[in-house]
Amino acid sequence: MSQIPDQLKHDSAGRNERRSRKSNSFAVICLLISGLVIVILVTLLTTILTKGAGSLNWNFLTSVHVENQPELSGIWQALVGSMVICLICGLFALPVGIGTAIYLEEFKPKQRTMRRFQGLVQLNINNLAGIPSIVYGILGVTAFVYMFGLFDRIQVNQIPEYEMGAEYFYQVNTISNRRQGIQGRFVSFPAKDPSQPTFEINEPIEVTDGGGQSFMLNVIADDLPMPTDPELLERTVRRGTVASRFARYQASHFHLPLGKSILAAGLTLALVILPIIIIASQEAIRAVPNSLREAAFGMGATRWQVVRGTVLPSALPGIMTGAILSMSRAVGEAAPIIAVMGGILGTTRGLSNLMDASPVLPVTIYKWSSHQNVAYENLAAGAIIVLLVFLLLMNSVAIWIRYHFERKQGAF
Amino acid sequence: MAGMNVESNPQELILSEFRLRSPGAARFHQSLVVTVLIGCALISILTTIGTIVMLIYESSGFFLNEQIEIGKFLTDTRWTIGQTQGEIRYGIWPLLSGTFRITGIALLFALPTGLITAIYLSEYAPKKVRAVLKPALEVLAGIPTVVLGFFAVTFLTPYLLAPLGDFKPFNAASAGIAVGILCLPLVTSLAEDALQAVPRSLREGAYGLGSTRFEVTIKVVLPAALSGIVSAFLLALARAVGETMVVALAAGSTPTFTLDPREPSQTMTGFIVETINSESVVPGTLSYYSIYAVAAVLFLITMLITIIGQIIRNRYREVYQ
Numbered sequence: 001m002s003q004i005p006d007q008l009k010h011d012s013a014g015r016n017e018r019r020s021r022k023s024n025s026f027a028v029i030c031l032l033i034s035g036l037v038i039v040i041l042v043t044l045l046t047t048i049l050t051k052g053a054g055s056l057n058w059n060f061l062t063s064v065h066v067e068n069q070p071e072l073s074g075i076w077q078a079l080v081g082s083m084v085i086c087l088i089c090g091l092f093a094l095p096v097g098i099g100t101a102i103y104l105e106e107f108k109p110k111q112r113t114m115r116r117f118q119g120l121v122q123l124n125i126n127n128l129a130g131i132p133s134i135v136y137g138i139l140g141v142t143a144f145v146y147m148f149g150l151f152d153r154i155q156v157n158q159i160p161e162y163e164m165g166a167e168y169f170y171q172v173n174t175i176s177n178r179r180q181g182i183q184g185r186f187v188s189f190p191a192k193d194p195s196q197p198t199f200e201i202n203e204p205i206e207v208t209d210g211g212g213q214s215f216m217l218n219v220i221a222d223d224l225p226m227p228t229d230p231e232l233l234e235r236t237v238r239r240g241t242v243a244s245r246f247a248r249y250q251a252s253h254f255h256l257p258l259g260k261s262i263l264a265a266g267l268t269l270a271l272v273i274l275p276i277i278i279i280a281s282q283e284a285i286r287a288v289p290n291s292l293r294e295a296a297f298g299m300g301a302t303r304w305q306v307v308r309g310t311v312l313p314s315a316l317p318g319i320m321t322g323a324i325l326s327m328s329r330a331v332g333e334a335a336p337i338i339a340v341m342g343g344i345l346g347t348t349r350g351l352s353n354l355m356d357a358s359p360v361l362p363v364t365i366y367k368w369s370s371h372q373n374v375a376y377e378n379l380a381a382g383a384i385i386v387l388l389v390f391l392l393l394m395n396s397v398a399i400w401i402r403y404h405f406e407r408k409q410g411a412f
Numbered sequence: 413m414a415g416m417n418v419e420s421n422p423q424e425l426i427l428s429e430f431r432l433r434s435p436g437a438a439r440f441h442q443s444l445v446v447t448v449l450i451g452c453a454l455i456s457i458l459t460t461i462g463t464i465v466m467l468i469y470e471s472s473g474f475f476l477n478e479q480i481e482i483g484k485f486l487t488d489t490r491w492t493i494g495q496t497q498g499e500i501r502y503g504i505w506p507l508l509s510g511t512f513r514i515t516g517i518a519l520l521f522a523l524p525t526g527l528i529t530a531i532y533l534s535e536y537a538p539k540k541v542r543a544v545l546k547p548a549l550e551v552l553a554g555i556p557t558v559v560l561g562f563f564a565v566t567f568l569t570p571y572l573l574a575p576l577g578d579f580k581p582f583n584a585a586s587a588g589i590a591v592g593i594l595c596l597p598l599v600t601s602l603a604e605d606a607l608q609a610v611p612r613s614l615r616e617g618a619y620g621l622g623s624t625r626f627e628v629t630i631k632v633v634l635p636a637a638l639s640g641i642v643s644a645f646l647l648a649l650a651r652a653v654g655e656t657m658v659v660a661l662a663a664g665s666t667p668t669f670t671l672d673p674r675e676p677s678q679t680m681t682g683f684i685v686e687t688i689n690s691e692s693v694v695p696g697t698l699s700y701y702s703i704y705a706v707a708a709v710l711f712l713i714t715m716l717i718t719i720i721g722q723i724i725r726n727r728y729r730e731v732y733q
Contacts, residue, residue, distance in 0.1 A: 023626035030532035049566045119454045130718030132654025134681050304442040309733045327618030332556025335656035339688045362558045369562045
């Protein structure tokens with residue numbers, strides 16, 4: 001009789017020991033596998049730093065991509081492009097996103113049809129968050145670049161149907177004469193009918209030269225000898241010379257459809273981050289205690305007054321944090337931008353208005369890493385460092401806002 | 413400091429900010445505001461409608477083309493659109509299998525690792541480890557995908573995979589692992605949320621019966637959080653299927669129909685970004701419409717995964733609320 005409890009005790013002691021050993025070894029396995037996250041992060045950052053640190057210098061930051069001259073290439077346009085696109089995206093996505101969140105959280109309607117509508121919007125937002133960004137990119141191409149074909153497509157040598165902020169000129173080179181050492185110079189005159197890509201000069205016309213001087217262009221027939229006076233020669237073209245069209249764009253330049261422009265790309269990115277902003281703002285609004293709303297209602301405020309005066313100010317830090325985090329997602333996004341603007345590395349003019357295309361950092365990184373010239377790989381790593389620093393700055397602002405306002409809100 | 417003073421007293425702020433006006437005017441003002449807000453909400457609906465209409469309309473340009481038979485699209489095992497010469501073959505399978513090959517490798521890496529990390533964070537981790545692990549995961553989650561693509565090409569393929577076998581410069585394995593790294597923080601944070609949502613009382617009950625921590629985790633917490641974990645897995649799946657930049661950089665641009673992870677494998681997303689980026693593809697051509705056909709397939713797949721994930725998550729919410 002006394003043996004059985006003994007054996008039981010012995011057995012259960014052994015079993016317990018095994019069980020606790022199992023538990024402890026599982027903890028160790030867990031720790032090791034979790035450590036993988038740190039290993040991955042460290043490897044990733046080390047790879048980038050060792051490859052990219054060498055290419056970081058002032059020249060890299062301030063110059064533009066030069067084909068097949070990696071040592072001269074830089075990221076200036078991409079950096080500007082990324083900032084501008086982030087701004088456009090925020091200007092559009094923030095008001096719309098916060099507005100939607102307010103509507104969903106604070107204006108719960110009583111009628112059944114409107115309740116159904118809200119339910120639909122909510123379901124739709126959750127689904128939108130799951131759509132791959134490249135599909136948004138294609139949507140951007142269709143809806144913004146070509147605008148569903150509602151307007152004539154912008155083709156080479158054809159000016160858009162609806163356009164403002166653009167002036168068209170024709171440009172022609174005057175007669176040059178090497179023997180006399182006379183170089184032709186470019187003169188231009190405003191286009192009366194800009195839809196024609198070229199203009200045949202048959203009679204004298206008032207033109208402006210590069211220095212801004214205006215004079216009448218002298219036109220001579222084919223069979224006549226050239227004037228001997230060099231002064232006059234400089235102002236002369238043969239009859240039938242073809243001038244070609246060029247445009248000067250103002251900063252307000254705008255056309256429909258939007259074409260492969262930074263505005264189209266920014267709007268597309270806004271669609272990408274819209275669901276994220278809405279969800280983050282909803283959470284921030286939900287976190288505002290009900291007592292605040294009730295106090296404001298008690299003072300006779302309408303629902304909108306409650307929202308504007310009470311809910312929004314106290315939800316703002318949360319909303320801003322979410323907004324900045326989703327905008328940093330937009331800054332790192334490459335696929336929709338490649339779809340909308342094309343994978344460009346640099347433009348000759350730079351970014352002068354919203355209708356220009358521009359390189360951005362993630363696209364530059366993509367193009368440089370897949371460049372045939374392997375030397376661009378190190379530049380890609382350098383651009384990655386700049387991008388990560390940019391994102392780090394944005395995230396620090398978000399953390400600062402959260403920290404700063406959490407302390408303040410603790411006060412009341 | 414004066415500003416601080418005002419803001420620390422919000423009631424005062426509210427009263428000073430509002431002009432007093434008649435209730436009628438305030439109601440009118442509010443109805444205007446609500447109209448604007450509904451307009452904002454409509455934009456998200458319009459986005460969805462726009463996407464669906466666009467995919468149907470433009471991909472009909474592909475499916476209704478006289479060169480195209482839908483049967484071949486669904487069964488043929490070669491895809492040659494986007495290549496310059498040879499006959500046109502348009503079976504979706506190479507792209508589809510490319511997507512699922514890379515997704516498979518990614519999930520094979522991300523799901524176990526992410527789940528175990530989540531278990532560790534939720535059930536075991538002391539504060540000090542947590543203080544390192546959580547920010548590390550957040551940093552990893554914030555890294556742009558194009559950077560992970562770069563990492564796959566410049567580190568994973570030459571240093572990790574090349575010693576293991578005959579891996580091509582662009583291969584499914586490196587892209588898969590990089591996509592896995594991308595999904596890892598997502599899986600971890602969602603699975604951790606699911607584990608934390610399991611009520612304390614369940615754990616306490618199990619401890620009270622003499623269970624070890626391992627037993628509590630595996631036999632009580634994990635089953636209770638299962639639906640949340642499954643929905644986390646599905647979200648990771650949708651993310652991996654839709655990932656573009658990593659595969660565009662690391663997986664190569666040859667659509668292949670094979671199971672070999674050493675071979676290049678173009679995915680649906682890879683095909684879209686490659687084709688839309690090439691200068692020769694202009695509206696109206698077959699290559700142009702094929703972008704929309706592939707995008708429609710991609711959209712259907714991710715939509716299906718998201719909806720299943722939502723159904724599972726809603727069920728799990730009901731259990732503990």
